[in-house]
Amino acid sequence: MYNFDKIIDRKNSKSVKWDFTKDVFGTDDVLPMWVADMDFPAPEEVIKAMKERVEHGIFGYTKPTKLTAxxxxxxxxxxxxWKIQAKEVTYSPGIVTALGTAxxxxxxxxxxIVIQPPVYHPFFEMVKKNDRQLLYNNLSLHNGRYEINFDDLENKLxxxxxxLFILCSPHNPSGRVWSKEELTKIITLCVKHNVIIVSDEIHSDILLxxxxxxxxxxxxxxxxxxxxTCIAPSKxxxxxxxxxxxxxxQNDSLRRRFVEVQRSQGLTSLNIFAVTAMEAxxxxxxxxxxxLITYLEQNVLFVKSYLEKHFPEIKVIIPEASYLIWLDIRELGINDEEVRKLLLRKGKLALESGSKYGEPGEGFLRINVGCPKSTLEEGMKRLVSAFS
Ligand SMILES: Cc1ncc(COP(=O)(O)O)c(C=O)c1O
Structure with a gap:
């Protein structure tokens, strides 16, 4: 029913992904496959709801309502x-904002604060910028799949x-969807050591x-x-x-405390289009x-078979969720700076370097495959030409 193959020109749309590569990578002559947004339009129903809201013409203060919850x-x-009560829901403009609030x-x-590198880089920044200390429970890679070292996690907790333990579930960038058993072990350890869990579940709807x-x-x-638990329709x-x-x-006093800190920052609502789009x-x-999920699965499988055929030294870690693929390029034996230069100058491709996700990310790259197949094909050609 939906045409995910359609190319929409995003240049000059104030897109961070397409229009800010000069600021981030020092050049705009590159195909952007970095920051996590997709090159697909939102569902028609969302666009329709937004259009209706625009037509109304009055954009005064607004709030999510009981209906939103x-x-x-x-x-x-x-x-x-998962059955929750409406009163247990509260809002934040973004998940990163919510991490800061928590x-x-x-x-x-x-x-x-415990985190699990390689992990979404703002986890590091939010902790450091708020003058808290990071404790790393590094994930380990076994046979192409990341796992938690629970002994080390217990030591850190x-x-x-x-x-606080900031969990990324599903995990970005490893693509892991944690099993119920793994999550239960996390609960047991956090309860034992009285550590609060912030579970960032922003990628939880895109299950591959x-x-x-x-x-x-x-x-x-x-x-x-x-x-x-942090959720969002944004990804x-x-x-x-x-x-x-x-x-x-769900805990009343934790929720009250969260809202109290939001209020101290004047964060009391969402903008009108955020509420409209989230509801729709x-x-x-x-x-x-x-x-979308079916389309993304095809994209992931395409990357795997393309690299197996054209550049088998680059290993694909198959994501279990979302549209970000973690590529293991350790076999190439080149350092991050060299990788960056080759990608930008030779490949003309903007990707996230693995070291951005913490020290265990060195020797990896993250590629965003939330794009039409033809864009992905072009990206793969560029990736291979960068390192050939
Ligand atoms: C794990 C994770 N959390 C949060 C975010 C960003 O959330 P927001 O834009 O709501 O701050 C991202 C974006 O890529 C993400 O991957």
């Missing part, structure tokens, strides 16, 4: 079999200043190859678990520029998403 409730029940709400200056996501807060547990429906996300915080996407976007 009910739409989120229904989405989580339908897609993830850090301020639940930790003190100098406290320790047992640190007496460890107050029949993988099943379990919201960590949906797992029944004998003791109370302190979890802040799922390609509406990141609208800045709409939601938090599910979660209400009507399901079919579009299902087709």
């Amino acid at each position: 009910e739409i989120i409730q229904n989405w989580l029940a339908r897609r993830h079999n 850090i301020l709400a639940y930790t003190e200056r100098g406290d320790h 047992a640190d007496e200043r460890a107050k 190859f029949d993988n099943h996501h379990t919201p960590i807060a949906s797992i029944p547990y004998e003791h109370e678990v302190k979890i802040i 799922t429906f390609n509406i990141a520029g609208l800045q709409a996300s939601a938090l599910i915080i 996407a979660y209400q009507y976007g399901g079919n579009w998403l299902d087709e």
Whole structure:
């Protein structure tokens, strides 16, 4: 029903991905396959709802309503079999903003926060910029799949200043969808050491190859678990520029504390288009998403077979969710700076360098395959020519 092959010119649309490569990479003569947004238009229903809102012509203050929370409730029940109450939902313009709020709400200056590199780089920045210390529970790669080192995780959580664990579930950039067993072990350790979990589940709707996501807060547990779950339609429906996300915080006092810190920053609502788009996407976007997933799976398989054929030294780590592929280029034996130069000068391709995701990311690259097949084909040619 949907034409994901259609090329839409995004140049001069104030797109970070397409129009800011000069600022980020020092050149604009490159094909951008870096930052995580897709080159597909949002579902028609979202565009229609936005158009209707524009036609109304009055853009005064607004707020999410009970209906917004009910739409989120229904989405989580339908897609993830997670039953929440409407009162447990609160909002934030972005997930990164919410991470900052959680850090301020639940930790003190100098406290320790556990993350799992290689991981989404703002996790590092938000902790450091708020004068908290990072503890690294590095993931390990076994047979093309990342795993958690639970002994090391327990050591880090047992640190007496460890107050928060920021989980990325599914994980960016490894593409892992954590199993219920893995998540249950995380809960057990965090409860044992009284560490609050912030679970960033922004990639949880784009599940590839029949993988099943379990919201960590949906797992029944004998003791109370302190979890802040971050969700958003932004990656799922390609509406990141609208800045709409939601938090599910089931513990009343944690939720009150979160909202209190938001208020101290004057964050009391979302913009009118964020609310409109979020409601329309979660209400009507399901079919579009299902087709998107099929398209993305084809793109992932294309990258795998293309590289196996044309450049087998680059190993593809097959993502279980989302549209970001983590490429293992360690076999090429070249350092990050050289990789960057080759990609930009020879390949004319803008990719995220692995070291941005922490030290265990060195020797890797992240490529965004949320684009029409023809763009992806061009990207693969450029990748191969960069290193040939
Ligand atoms: C794991 C993860 N969290 C958060 C974000 C960004 O969220 P937001 O734009 O809502 O701040 C991204 C974007 O790529 C992401 O991958």
